[in-house]
Amino acid sequence: MAKESIALLKGKVDVARVLDVLNAALAEEWMAYYQYWTASKMVCGMQRVELQKEFMEHAEDELRHASMVTDRIIELGGVPVMVPQQWYQIGRCVYDQPSSFDAEYFLKAIRSAEECAMTRYAEIVDMTDGKDIITCDIAKRILAEEADHEQDMQDYLDDMDAFRSYINSK
Numbered sequence: 001m002a003k004e005s006i007a008l009l010k011g012k013v014d015v016a017r018v019l020d021v022l023n024a025a026l027a028e029e030w031m032a033y034y035q036y037w038t039a040s041k042m043v044c045g046m047q048r049v050e051l052q053k054e055f056m057e058h059a060e061d062e063l064r065h066a067s068m069v070t071d072r073i074i075e076l077g078g079v080p081v082m083v084p085q086q087w088y089q090i091g092r093c094v095y096d097q098p099s100s101f102d103a104e105y106f107l108k109a110i111r112s113a114e115e116c117a118m119t120r121y122a123e124i125v126d127m128t129d130g131k132d133i134i135t136c137d138i139a140k141r142i143l144a145e146e147a148d149h150e151q152d153m154q155d156y157l158d159d160m161d162a163f164r165s166y167i168n169s170k
């Protein structure tokens with residue numbers, strides 16, 4: 001436990017609450033990592049190679065987010081979630097067994113996970129803004145990357161729609 005990290009927050013935020021939301025975010029990062037990782041392995045269709053690469057890049061981002069959140073939990077004297085069974089109990093951004101391996105299915109499922117992640121980090125920013133500068137900064141940086149992930153998924157879906165309209169117009 002980093003004593004000054006805790007002392008700085010005295011009277012400003014409820015550290016136990018911050019730790020709870022950070023652990024929920026951590027559970028969600030692991031699930032996001034695994035969702036991307038399996039999607040990268042399983043995705044099929046015309047854009048297979050491109051999407052494999054994009055999904056794997058994003059998986060690495062999610063793993064880095066998990067690391068950033070974990071380091072902050074430790075600084076605040078907490079213990080990061082230690083067993084995968086807890087991911088579904090404390091995480092809100094859970095995902096379903098894929099009903100298909102096609103690109104569109106994965107892009108939509110991942111887009112909604114990204115939207116959930118953005119809500120999570122926006123809440124953490126609100127909770128810590130002006131009070132816990134470091135957690136707030138971490139949450140803002142991750143939030144910006146989740147927004148970028150969401151946009152990437154949306155761009156692929158928009159391109160698919162455009163391609164479909166083009167084919168249908170022929």
Ligand code: FE
Pocket residue numbers: 029032061062065117142146
């Ligand atoms: Fe993430």
Ligand code: FE
Pocket residue numbers: 032058062114117145146149
């Ligand atoms: Fe993400």
Ligand code: MG
Pocket residue numbers: 054057058148149152
């Ligand atoms: Mg990307």
